[in-house]
Amino acid sequence: MGKTIAEKIFESHLVDNPSGDIQVIRLDAVFCHEITTPIAITDLEARGMDRVFDPSKIKAVIDHVTPAKDSKTAMQGKILREWALRHGIIDFFDIGDNGVCHALFPEKGFVRPGYTIIMGDSHTCTHGAFGAFAAGVGTTDLEVGILKGVCAFHAPQTMKVTITGDLKPGVYAKDVILGVIGQLGVNGATNRVIEFTGPVVSAMSMEARMTLCNMAIEAGGTCGICAPDMTTVSYLWPFIKDEFPSKEAALEAYGAFSADADAEYAEEMVFDVGELVPMATFGYKPDQVKPIAEMGGDKVDQVYIGSCTNGRIEDLRVAAEVLRGKHIHKSVRGVVSPATPAVYKQALKEGIIEVFMDAGFCVTNPTCGACLGMSNGVLAEGEVCASTTNRNFNGRMGKGGMVHLMSPASAAATALAGVITNSHIYTGGE
Numbered sequence: 107m108g109k110t111i112a113e114k115i116f117e118s119h120l121v122d123n124p125s126g127d128i129q130v131i132r133l134d135a136v137f138c139h140e141i142t143t144p145i146a147i148t149d150l151e152a153r154g155m156d157r158v159f160d161p162s163k164i165k166a167v168i169d170h171v172t173p174a175k176d177s178k179t180a181m182q183g184k185i186l187r188e189w190a191l192r193h194g195i196i197d198f199f200d201i202g203d204n205g206v207c208h209a210l211f212p213e214k215g216f217v218r219p220g221y222t223i224i225m226g227d228s229h230t231c232t233h234g235a236f237g238a239f240a241a242g243v244g245t246t247d248l249e250v251g252i253l254k255g256v257c258a259f260h261a262p263q264t265m266k267v268t269i270t271g272d273l274k275p276g277v278y279a280k281d282v283i284l285g286v287i288g289q290l291g292v293n294g295a296t297n298r299v300i301e302f303t304g305p306v307v308s309a310m311s312m313e314a315r316m317t318l319c320n321m322a323i324e325a326g327g328t329c330g331i332c333a334p335d336m337t338t339v340s341y342l343w344p345f346i347k348d349e350f351p352s353k354e355a356a357l358e359a360y361g362a363f364s365a366d367a368d369a370e371y372a373e374e375m376v377f378d379v380g381e382l383v384p385m386a387t388f389g390y391k392p393d394q395v396k397p398i399a400e401m402g403g404d405k406v407d408q409v410y411i412g413s414c415t416n417g418r419i420e421d422l423r424v425a426a427e428v429l430r431g432k433h434i435h436k437s438v439r440g441v442v443s444p445a446t447p448a449v450y451k452q453a454l455k456e457g458i459i460e461v462f463m464d465a466g467f468c469v470t471n472p473t474c475g476a477c478l479g480m481s482n483g484v485l486a487e488g489e490v491c492a493s494t495t496n497r498n499f500n501g502r503m504g505k506g507g508m509v510h511l512m513s514p515a516s517a518a519a520t521a522l523a524g525v526i527t528n529s530h531i532y533t534g535g536e
């Protein structure tokens with residue numbers, strides 16, 4: 107019987123099968139940030155187990171609230187910083203070179219096809235875009251991962267989502283994943299890996315694939331996965347060029363992590379994007395999705411462009427094209443957070459930061475901040491934000507605040523209009 111990508115990865119990392127379908131797998135990387143890892147560090151210390159399995163396989167960043175906004179967040183950073191230092195964790199990113207973990211770590215080449223990765227963060231699923239199995243875990247699993255470099259999972263059940271059709275101008279990966287989640291529902295992929303496949307995925311950049319996989323968790327999925335192909339190899343080439351004689355050789359090796367033609371899936375879904383239009387969420391759950399054209403132009407107070415979903419250079423480019431030479435509506439606060447220093451620098455080089463500033467946006471340092479309502483753009487009670495992030499839970503960006511998730515292009519158009527709109531599709535926002 108053929109195997110799915112996740113099954114192949116599990117098979118190649120299997121350490122133990124203690125009971126039933128529980129599989130203990132070897133980890134290639136444990137990712138850490140300052141919100142969840144300090145809890146694990148403090149607990150391990152209290153138990154006299156302040157050790158790490160392999161400092162070269164641990165990657166850590168202070169990203170959620172940076173620079174710290176108060177004594178509590180400063181302490182979280184301090185615990186992570188001191189831990190990284192005392193264990194010789196070289197790949198630790200602090201103020202000055204830190205960025206949103208799920209954007210920064212792929213950019214540094216820390217994610218490879220076939221890898222197994224855990225992190226105490228639900229959007230770890232993002233890294234599946236490279237053909238890796240990457241899952242968010244709780245404190246206990248994180249502690250075991252840090253100590254022993256292993257993690258226990260149920261044997262992966264995979265849902266295959268085949269994306270077909272031609273995307274219309276002004277419609278992006280974010281609209282696709284919002285559309286998919288709208289159909290699946292927030293529990294539609296619970297305990298499943300979502301394998302994204304089909305011609306639309308093949309034609310997508312790594313950035314767009316990361317946007318897709320990033321929101322797998324919003325449908326309950328453990329991980330999103332895209333099969334590694336030449337796009338993956340080309341993205342990774344600077345990091346792997348000493349490992350392989352050619353890109354073709356790398357592609358062949360990574361082919362070990364493609365699904366077999368006769369792989370068995372727990373469920374299959376075909377999503378045709380031919381008629382897809384710009385989408386946005388309208389409620390407090392990410393599956394409450396509808397076409398922006400049906401949203402009746404709701405007023406917004408803030409527009410936020412950033413996060414691990416849509417804070418990459420492609421996202422900033424698209425938004426800047428919509429904003430170029432224009433100014434945002436006078437009743438709107440615009441906030442843009444380039445997801446990493448490299449994104450920020452590239453955006454400066456391309457004149458994109460200037461476009462944002464001329465349009466009236468505030469540009470922040472790379473951080474999660476506003477996305478989880480902790481800093482750099484928290485909403486007041488009753489306020490509404492059009493956002494390129496991934497979560498619209500009640501109060502997510504500030505108590506009593508409402509979040510409408512959408513693509514960077516739609517967010518930029520909304521900033522100009524002051525009301526939710528997809529007007530970029532009429533003004534060349536491709």
Ligand SMILES: CC(C)[C@H](C(=O)O)[C@@H](O)C(=O)O
Pocket residue numbers: 141142170226227228229242478
């Ligand atoms: C802080 C962290 C635990 C959290 C997560 O796991 O998702 C955050 O990144 C978020 O998006 O809400």
Ligand code: SF4
Pocket residue numbers: 170206207208227229413414415473474477478495496
């Ligand atoms: S950008 Fe938002 S969703 Fe992504 S890791 Fe940070 S807080 Fe979580």
